[in-house]
Amino acid sequence: MILCAGEALIDMIPNADGAFVPHVGGAVLNTSVALGRLGVPTGLVTGLSSDPFGQLIEAALDASQVSTAHAVRSDRNTTLAFVHLEQGQATYTFYDDNTATRAINSADMPTLPDDTEAVFFGGISLCNPPVADSLLDVALAQSASRVVMADPNIRPSFVSDHDGYRTRLTALMGRADIVKLSDDDIHWVIPGDMDLHDKGRAVLDMGPKLLLLTEGSKGATALCANGTRVFVAAQKAEMVDTVGAGDTFNAGALAALRAAGALTPTALATLDEATLTDMLGLAARAAAVTVSRAGANPPWASELE
Template identity: 50%
Template sequence: MLICCGEALIDMIPAKTKDGQDAYVPHVGGAVFNTAIALGRLGTEVGMISGISTDPFGERLKEALGASGVDTTRLIRADRPTTMAYVTLQEGSASYSFHDENSAGRMIAPEDLPALPETCEALYFGGISLAVEPGAETYATLCARECADRVVMVDPNIRPGFIRDEAAFRDRMDRMLGQADIIKISDEDLDWLQPGTQGSSEKARALQAQTGALVILTRGARGAEAFHAGGELQVPARTAEMVDTVGAGDTFNAGVLAELSARGRLSKDDLAAIDETDLRAALDFGARVAAVTVSRAGANPPWRSELD
């Protein structure tokens, strides 16, 4: 089993009413939620740890997870509001305004964390859940508790406007990236974490040397690069008629994890010794499923049957 740890929220997507007025339509979402949904649809055994409200939006999130085959038994339910993300789309690219004060997702504490099953082979962390306290430190606690025994993947997925304490966030990222076996990071996120004139590939190479992790650098339409102890490789993005990019990176992460799991590579030893064939296949599968997501509106990852 893979367990995704982080936010589940409601994306308020711009739309038009029948008479042409501006409006928002609620859609289930969140970076970690999207990855869990994508893994479930790809047929991977997956669960989720997240603070979920008991309000109608929280019920909708729980039902959506179950409908895509995600185990919901470790959700942390609370009588607090659901996080809302108001989305702005410009030429298909999304930016977000988050409303998260006192939310069910944000207010989880270490004592709320569930025990993990022995069948859990990997944990995935990322998104805005790593940016705001107390929940961010709760996820950091879980990462530190489990990283010696299970594969950890981290995608910072940084939203600079959402970070209130930059020093604390950078400290948390240093700790979690140092505990990770897989780091997936976009070129924009890497430039934010490591300001300077070096190119993204040089920065990713340095991050790999510093952490010892498999580092996957994504460049949007320019594809992805991987840096690991055995070398480097590049995989192009798949061609797609883009509608928007909502959930593209999250789906890519799911594809990579699903393929690594299917190939029996989700253990610390197997990742450390991964060969180019398996790594290229995992990145290419991530690009394949992400291309489906960008070809339709919102975060709507493909089912395995759509890929056959």
């Protein structure tokens, strides 16, 4: 199975009248839901509250075939993210202090099962301690035979200690086999005037075998440490909003690699153009469905057939 480690929260999204309506969300949760709907055995390692929002989250995960067996349960409140939409583009205001997701120490983290093929880390849970440090500890503890993927989904305004965050991300990307970054993300990770692909090579020099570089409506590029590079244009879609699009892209990439028998560190080191093209194609198709409907609502496998 694939385990996703990071936040589960409630997105408060404005309806047509401007009133905020709760929706289950969080970047890492969205990736787990997208994986579950694509038919991949998936679990979520997260802080799960006993409050009504936590119950709503658990029910949504169950409906999308995502296991909560490795959740860290508590009575703390659920994290809330108020979503602000402007021409379909989302920005967020987070309420996260001392919540079920945020207040997780390393000792709280579960032991991962032996059948775990890959562990995905990402989202706002990487921003601030204690959960950020706890997740890094889990990532660094993974054996070299288990794939680690990271998508920081960087939100600088949410970070309390930028130096500490950079140090944490550098360590995580140094362990990761796969890193996904948007064009905005990579400019934050690698400041300066280099072009995107040169910055991509700089990220690969940190240690990953595969970098997925997304550029919104333009498309995405796969850059490999072995020198292979593939670009696939974004799928055309009537955009409603971008909530969950990148998270769905992550799931599509992982699902495609798993289906190709390439979700191992050894296979990732020798990826060819055909496998990369198929991977980016599935990720792009899945993300296109998500942007075509409101909120983070990834497709089921049957919708991509």
